[in-house]
Amino acid sequence: MSEKKKLRVATTSLAGCFGCHMSFLDIDERLFPLLDLIEFDRSPLTDIKHCGPCDIGIVEGGICNAENVHVLREFRKSCKILIAVGACAINGGLPAQRNHLDLGSCLTEVYLTEPGLAHGGIPNDPELPLPLDKVHPLHEVVKVDYFIPGCPPSGDAIWKFLTELLAGKTPELGHGLIKYD
Amino acid sequence: MSHTFQLDGANIGFEPGQTVMQAALAAGHYIPHLCYHPEFKPHGSCKLCTVKVNGRTLASCTMPAEAGLEVESNTDELNALRRTLVQMLFAEGNHFCPSCEKSGNCVLQALGYDLEVHSTGFRHQYPDRPVDASHPEVLLDFNRCILCELCVHASAEVDGKHVFALAGRGIEKHLIVNAESGQLADTHFSVNDKAMAVCPVGVILRKEVGFSQPIGMRRYDARPISAQALEDAPRVPAGDSHE
Numbered sequence: 001m002s003e004k005k006k007l008r009v010a011t012t013s014l015a016g017c018f019g020c021h022m023s024f025l026d027i028d029e030r031l032f033p034l035l036d037l038i039e040f041d042r043s044p045l046t047d048i049k050h051c052g053p054c055d056i057g058i059v060e061g062g063i064c065n066a067e068n069v070h071v072l073r074e075f076r077k078s079c080k081i082l083i084a085v086g087a088c089a090i091n092g093g094l095p096a097q098r099n100h101l102d103l104g105s106c107l108t109e110v111y112l113t114e115p116g117l118a119h120g121g122i123p124n125d126p127e128l129p130l131p132l133d134k135v136h137p138l139h140e141v142v143k144v145d146y147f148i149p150g151c152p153p154s155g156d157a158i159w160k161f162l163t164e165l166l167a168g169k170t171p172e173l174g175h176g177l178i179k180y181d
Numbered sequence: 182m183s184h185t186f187q188l189d190g191a192n193i194g195f196e197p198g199q200t201v202m203q204a205a206l207a208a209g210h211y212i213p214h215l216c217y218h219p220e221f222k223p224h225g226s227c228k229l230c231t232v233k234v235n236g237r238t239l240a241s242c243t244m245p246a247e248a249g250l251e252v253e254s255n256t257d258e259l260n261a262l263r264r265t266l267v268q269m270l271f272a273e274g275n276h277f278c279p280s281c282e283k284s285g286n287c288v289l290q291a292l293g294y295d296l297e298v299h300s301t302g303f304r305h306q307y308p309d310r311p312v313d314a315s316h317p318e319v320l321l322d323f324n325r326c327i328l329c330e331l332c333v334h335a336s337a338e339v340d341g342k343h344v345f346a347l348a349g350r351g352i353e354k355h356l357i358v359n360a361e362s363g364q365l366a367d368t369h370f371s372v373n374d375k376a377m378a379v380c381p382v383g384v385i386l387r388k389e390v391g392f393s394q395p396i397g398m399r400r401y402d403a404r405p406i407s408a409q410a411l412e413d414a415p416r417v418p419a420g421d422s423h424e
Contacts, residue, residue: 084300087277087278087279090299090300090301091271091276091277091300091301091305092305092307093277093279094277094279094280096277096305096307097277097280099307100275100307100308100309100310134307136305137300137301137305139300139301139302140304140305144300146299147299147300148299149299149300151278151279172297173297173299174297175294175295175404175405178293178294178297178299179278179294180276180278180279180284180290180293180294181278181279181281181284181285181290181396
């Protein structure tokens, strides 16, 4: 009997807070049956740094800097199915609340003029990824196949979505599991 | 008994003068809607309640009920259209539910849930719309305005104050406050106004009571808007139903 090939899944957090990853871990002991079906590639859970060829990519967080764009493109290139998870990935979320402000004046206020800070200057280490002028949801940068809304979506919502997708169905969340807050 | 029309194959009785929407809700059949409010003259602008009547697409909140109409509402085609309308409303404003006091009680959000809208789909416009916090008891957050005009009508027709109006055209259209300064504090607006109660989204908010209802206890936590709207609808008196 040949064992059924496991689907390879990569996950990452871009301009997010890792809350969606925490929520993913909230599926608790259901991780074990899930691991009968999938194995992890690049993910904070494995510490693999770059994506190999994957079946599913799960991305939390929006796009706020040049590195986010780079990682997202790597995910899109490597993953057959890309899933945006959480408010930030879907509509920019909390980081996008700066979108109606000028980036230069944001940085000036935070690092130079706000009282009580050291006023050490705007960080300019060449290793730091450059912030983008505006924060973007994922679908404005690459094609996204599925979206799981919520801030964060509950573990139950993520579980239902993934298991339906793995079963070959079009996932639906339904009342109680679909939420934007 | 001749006062009936067909909605998705069901017989719906109606009183002369009722719209398709009024008759459907009274008979216990939900048609998704956003700018329609049972206490106000229908506005027909949000188009969420679009149905097909004898093959033509029409707003069911303004369409007078007529005997023999064949109305389609709960179809894949119309629900896909409604989903797109909800997505466009989300993309056009700044609807960041996690920080909104109206979350859980918001009609736009509840419609998104009921229609399984998982993403905005479009490019977000992130408009710059400063809030008006001038009034001591009320906050106006224009970021969430969907231009339904319910506050405009409530303030003019019920409160008799004409506090709100819509100005501009097309994508420039926006809610304004009727005062020289443009500030709510310089009007006679009060927390007891009908306009305060009708806002379906999180624009007109009472200060100092935000997030008072815990998650799980909010209006659309227990049941979807499709069930809640039927409970809220004015009903046909018992024995008077044509069903």
